[in-house]
Amino acid sequence: VILTVTLNPAWDVTYRVAALEPGQTHRVERVEARPGGKGINVARVLAALGEQVLATGLVGGPTGDSIVAELAVDSDFARISGESRRTVAVWSEADGQTTLLAEPGPYVQPYEWAEFTTGFGKLAAVSEVVVLAGSLPPGLADASYAELIGRSPAPVVLDAAAEPLRVGLGAQPALITPNADELASAMGTGTDVTELIEVCRRLEVPVAVTLGTSGAVLSTPAGSWSARPPTVVHGNATGAGDAFTAALARGLARRFDAPDLLADAVALSTSSVMSPVAGEVDLHTYRRLRSAVMVREL
């Protein structure tokens, strides 16, 4: 089983309005909602691929109840006293633009974190791979992901940004999966591809970095590879990073070699971009792309 951890999950609400006009009152025409958060999205992609997955993390309050009730994957979340956050995405019919408002999330008490880490250790001990993904809620130290990596007997894929990513590197995860901006910002470099590849090569931790339409790079102590889809695709980029992380977690569990691991992740994230529904994967496209993705050693 692959274990995904979402410490700051969200109830993602979408409001459809005729046109978003700052300072005005809007009648919301349609309300939709579903569970969100990077780890939960990764779990959904894995379940769609037929993988055994267990989603864990922290939830609280009635919003936490909604998140767990609508997950549609196996889960074992720890309860906290604060209420889980919401995000509100306002979709304006007039211009098709989406405006996102993300709540910070509940404050997590030290004893709640201590309880969670104990439970996490037990779940990680019976997992093939662990995925830690997304932002940390208020109250949790930047070293929280590092602490979980230290407690996991299973290899850990870390999909984080900023300080939690930088501090997490010190705990030697099996793989980190930042995008170009997240990697550049955590390492204090520019986003130029050549510069980023140099940064990856200097790290002791394997890195799979997404480069938007330029594909992705996988760098390990054994070598570096670059992969790109056969054609540049346009579409719904939301969730492409989560599909990328999901594929890498599955590939690690199956012990794919490095070029295969990268090709598979690029194929899956590209098919996610081509799916009409944000955050879902078009399995037919994925199978077609899987053999067409070009990998070269750097």
Place this chain on the structure above:
Amino acid sequence: VILTVTLNPAWDVTYRVAALEPGQTHRVERVEARPGGKGINVARVLAALGEQVLATGLVGGPTGDSIVAELAVDSDFARISGESRRTVAVWSEADGQTTLLAEPGPYVQPYEWAEFTTGFGKLAAVSEVVVLAGSLPPGLADASYAELIGRSPAPVVLDAAAEPLRVGLGAQPALITPNADELASAMGTGTDVTELIEVCRRLEVPVAVTLGTSGAVLSTPAGSWSARPPTVVHGNATGAGDAFTAALARGLARRFDAPDLLADAVALSTSSVMSPVAGEVDLHTYRRLRSAVMVREL
């Protein structure tokens, strides 16, 4: 006791952001929430004045639980299967502007409405005055307020707009309390003060209409009066209409004569505008204004 009815109450959430930029992602810096809806606001003002008040209406789901739990006035709401709505007010620090997003509210089933009307009849039978205020949720007919007026042995103050106001007039409420726009729109006239006073005089139902900085007019079959505050005040206009309605409901219960009723309502709504907190009333200002409001017969 004064009974207030809120058929489409809301959990009013305020998001504070650095600046609202359509199409962008925003980190919400602060989240605040409290129960809302016109009838609930009227009940709050009455409770602040020391009146005995009971809030009723329809609530559902966890959001309905939050509304009832945080009311801070006596309440007896009927439960429905749908979930109560939220409103999201986005306050932008950069320009001080507020952008409001109002959900439509839950669909009310016919059997839920039938149950509510029965319970309402019992509550109205032991009330001095009934206040019906705010919009109707999906599923309820435009004649819903008219139906409640027909079932109430106590005099009814109707604070509604559009069709529910127009249809409600036929059921002979004791008083309607529209603002100038609502009255003009329901009657199909312009918003010119002289024209509105003519409209009021032709109605068989007593009307108290707010005219913004021009004060207010009360028109009954016995005569018409105009009142304005001693000075033009500026400030937080949110909730001024609810304070106006609350004062009129209390005045009816106490059988104030028409000029007193109007003076009192103008004093209370003006002191609400002058309060630093939206929807609250500055009692000190109210007492000071009470004797200074000028009423003249038209």
